[in-house]
Amino acid sequence: DQQVKQNSPSLSVQEGRISILNCDYTNSMFDYFLWYKKYPAEGPTFLISISSIKDKNEDGRFTVFLNKSAKHLSLHIVPSQPGDSAVYFCAASDGLTGGGNKLTFGTGTQLKVEL
């Protein structure tokens, strides 16, 4: 049962344009969402997070949008840079209200930013 889904295994974007990575979830108990970036042979690196009481969080070039009614979140990267090329994982937890401590990850989207 895949509770966090990233339906696009890959995405290719030109440098300078916007990258939009999508994530859907099924568990209505999730109340905290995170995006991680991962390079080959390295561990995931935290990018940005959002709690369920918000619908948008922005940090520099990265913005995460949360649509609770649709159980959907997205990560926008603008402008995209070649160094952004990596696998992006969406993750969720029910830690804020449910007391859960584990993150449930999606399967990842490979972003390639081309020159």
Next chain:
Amino acid sequence: NAGVMQNPRHLVRRRGQEARLRCSPMKGHSHVYWYRQLPEEGLKFMVYLQKENIIDESGMPKERFSAEFPKEGPSILRIQQVVRGDSAAYFCASSPRGGGEKAFFGQGTRLTVV
């Protein structure tokens, strides 16, 4: 401030041997999580520990796998009698608090069972 340290980075074991994976959390972090990433899949939660306590082991296989986080020293993930299906990347993460908040990951240990 050093990040989460995992060792070894690569580990090769023959079927039936034991694998011991170590994780030292970031300074000041008392919460440790272990995740496993099988080829072509996302990370799957295995176990959550605080010092000397296992809090949530709902993702651990029932047999051959165990984890500890002693009062002194690193957290250890132990796999006994390894099989080919155990080949994966094992990631450790730590956080200052629980509750599924932002966790910092180590670089992982890549276990290959031959």
